Amino acid sequence: AIQMTQSPSSLSASIGDTVTITCRTSHGIRNDLGWYQQKPGKAPKLLIYGASTLQSGVPSRFSGSGSDTYFTLTISSLQPEDFATYYCLHDFSYPLTFGGGTRVDIK
């Protein structure tokens, strides 16, 4: 199975900050990676697919980049509703695997 290493595991930031989360994979996965946001008690929400394509309805302050084994999610100008946990998920092959998650808290 492809191993996913996501960092940091948590971060504190202020409204308006720009934050970046990284995800590294143990094998090359082209651009077969998505980013998901999860809030307590809610299902995950797709933000980015294909490493860099913004899902319909997701604000443009979210952006993704990367390919092969290194990927990033950037949130520009952090908003109150962005405080949540973020996960990367590869969909290159089965089994799919998630990163360990990054909790974004208010500083």
Next chain:
Amino acid sequence: EVQLLESGGHLVQPGESLRVSCVGSGFTFGSFALMWFRHSPVKGLEWVSVISAGGDYTYYADSVKGRFTISRDNSNNTLHLQMNSLRVEDTAIYYCAKDRTSDWSPSGLDSWGQGTLVTVSS
């Protein structure tokens, strides 16, 4: 509007069985592969299983292989997960989800249910 609605979560004892289900609406159910995921505070998010649109292909996470069985009834827009020999570590919220395209290869899970809680405890 796409909707997925899980049901069947319950408190069971280790070694027991349970079936959770997911009813889909708002899309052509029989055209999409469907998946089960789970989330626990200890393990985070975990992919569990996938079934092809016609039900002829399935894959499982190693942690559930041989104990869980995914199936679907396209005539009733329903997805099932039969869970046998349940363990304490299977305790989680179970979600069904569909991909954004009807291809077999996944490319982004754009629709999720609200989840159903399975608790395995003596």
